[in-house]
Amino acid sequence: SSVVAVIPAAGIGSRMQADRPKQYLTLQGKTILEHTVEILLNHHAIDYLVIAISPHDTYFPSLAIANNPKVKVVEGGNERADSVLNAVNTLPENTWALVHDAARPCVSTHDITQLLTVMDNEQVAGGILASRVRDTMKRGADSQAANANFPTVLHTESRENLWHALTPQLFPTTLLKNALYDGLAAGASITDEASAIEYSGHKVALIDSDPANIKITHPGDLPLADFYLHQRQK
Numbered sequence: 465s466s467v468v469a470v471i472p473a474a475g476i477g478s479r480m481q482a483d484r485p486k487q488y489l490t491l492q493g494k495t496i497l498e499h500t501v502e503i504l505l506n507h508h509a510i511d512y513l514v515i516a517i518s519p520h521d522t523y524f525p526s527l528a529i530a531n532n533p534k535v536k537v538v539e540g541g542n543e544r545a546d547s548v549l550n551a552v553n554t555l556p557e558n559t560w561a562l563v564h565d566a567a568r569p570c571v572s573t574h575d576i577t578q579l580l581t582v583m584d585n586e587q588v589a590g591g592i593l594a595s596r597v598r599d600t601m602k603r604g605a606d607s608q609a610a611n612a613n614f615p616t617v618l619h620t621e622s623r624e625n626l627w628h629a630l631t632p633q634l635f636p637t638t639l640l641k642n643a644l645y646d647g648l649a650a651g652a653s654i655t656d657e658a659s660a661i662e663y664s665g666h667k668v669a670l671i672d673s674d675p676a677n678i679k680i681t682h683p684g685d686l687p688l689a690d691f692y693l694h695q696r697q698k
C-alpha cells in the first residue's frame with residue numbers, strides 16, 4: 465500500500481532564538497525544510513508529502529518546493545499533534561502515514577527503508593526510528609536540595625531498555641487518525657505519534673536509527689547538522 469509523508473513544520477523554534485522559525489534557516493545553500501523534503505521525496509516508496517505550515521508563516525510560499533505537485537500544504541495547529549492530525553485528516557484511507565519532523569534533515573534513506581519493513585510485520589501496528597540511550601540515566605527528585613540551587617538524585621534508572629524516540633514514525637493512516645483524536649480528546653500527553661498509538665493499546669516497533677538523525681533544537685545543533693549533511697553527501 466502507498467506511503468504518504470507528513471511533515472509537521474508549523475513550529476516557531478523558540479529554543480533556537482533565531483530571526484525566523486528554525487526550519488527556514490539555511491544549511492549548505494538550502495533551508496532545513498528543503499533538505500528534509502528532498503530526502504523524503506527522493507525515497508522511492510514515498511508517493512507524496514503533506515506539510516503542516518503555520519497560518520502566520522511568510523517564508524514557505526517563496527520556496528521552490530511550494531510549487532512542487534508532490535507537495536501539499538495544510539494549516540498547522542497549536543501543538544505538534546494538532547499539526548499532524550490536520551495533515552493526517554487529508555490522507556486517503558488504506559495509506560500509511562510516515563510522519564517526520566521538518567527539523568530532522570539528517571535522516572538517512574537507509575533508515576527510512578529499515579522503518580518501512582514494519583509494514584510487513586503483523587506483530588506490530590507500526591514503528592518508529594529510535595536510538596538507544598548512551599548515558600547513565602538518573603531520576604531526579606521533584607524538589608531542590610535544601611539551601612541549594614540544584615535537584616538531587618532519587619535513583620539511577622536502568623538504561624538497558626531505554627530509547628530516544630526519533631522520527632520518522634510510521635502507522636496506518638486510519639489507526640493514527642483515530643489514536644491522535646482519542647489521545648487529544650482524553651488530554652493524554654501526546655508528544656509523538658507512537659504515544660497516541662500506545663495510548664490506544666497497540667504495539668510499536670523500535671527501529672534502531674543512526675544517531676545523526678538529530679532534531680535541530682538549539683543553536684549549537686546547526687554546525688552539527690551541517691557536519692552530518694556534509695558527511696551524507698560524500
Ligand code: CTP
Binds near residue numbers: 472565
Ligand atoms: N511543529 C508543528 N506544529 C506545532 C509545533 C511544532 O508542526 N504547533 C513542528 C516543528 O515545526 C518541528 C517539529 O514539529 O518540525 C518538532 O517540534 P520542535 O522541535 O519542538 O519545534 P518547535 O516547536 O518549532 O521549536 P520550539 O519547541 O523550540 O519552539
Ligand code: MG
Binds near residue numbers: 475
Ligand atoms: Mg516545540
